[in-house]
Amino acid sequence: MHYLTFMIPVWLLYMLLTGNWAINNIITGLVLAGLVALLVRPVKRPFTWHRLPDALLASGIYLLRLLWDLLLSGLQVARIVLTPSLPIKPGIVAIPSECESDLGVALSAHAITLTPGEMVVEIDDEGIMYTHMLDASNPDEHVEAAQRTRRDLLSRIFV
Incomplete structure (x- = not known):
């Protein structure tokens, strides 16, 4: 689950930087965000406001x-x-x-x-x-x- 909390902001950043909301770019962004998450291997940390x-x-x-x-x-x-x-x-x-x-x-x-x-x-x-x-x-x-x-x-x- 914590991979998703890492992937979603990376994917949104990719989408905002490309400015292309076509379905193939959305899928490409999700794949890239997943690969970045696999490379970075984010550690689950408790979030405090x-x-x-x-x-x-x-x-x-x-x-x-x-x-x-x-x-x-x-x-x-x-x-x-x-x-x-x-x-x-x-x-x-x-x-x-x-x-x-x-x-x-x-x-x-x-x-x-x-x-x-x-x-x-x-x-x-x-x-x-x-x-x-x-x-x-x-x-x-x-x-x-x-x-x-x-x-x-x-x-x-x-x-």
């Missing part, structure tokens, strides 16, 4: 934070590309996700990979995300603060 405002607020903050990180990283990458003499040190950095759910780890890795100049190349069984960074010369304070913010927001959204 009193937690909804905090989860919505955390979702908004997470989205704004993601957009801000995208903007700043895009500017940093543009600066590196336009000024090739800048001393950069590309490398792979291990970032502990510290998220409690697989969905939290996946969304955290997605946010990192969306950011220009960074890409998660592997996630191990303990949730350590191995991330290639265009400039890994001083990753400790930036990575720790950014991951702590992501983890806190995702735990408010998905707990």
Whole structure:
């Protein structure tokens, strides 16, 4: 039953994004929503109304934070590309996700990979995300603060 509660919003989102309410598109959307549910394997969680405002607020903050990180990283990458003499040190950095759910780890890795100049190349069984960074010369304070913010927001959204 909890698969249906996951599939219906995914299907509705698909229908709203395509804007095509023909029967073949409705069936295609249902099949795709079912496949997404099988891939994601949603965990049944009790729903409480009193937690909804905090989860919505955390979702908004997470989205704004993601957009801000995208903007700043895009500017940093543009600066590196336009000024090739800048001393950069590309490398792979291990970032502990510290998220409690697989969905939290996946969304955290997605946010990192969306950011220009960074890409998660592997996630191990303990949730350590191995991330290639265009400039890994001083990753400790930036990575720790950014991951702590992501983890806190995702735990408010998905707990």
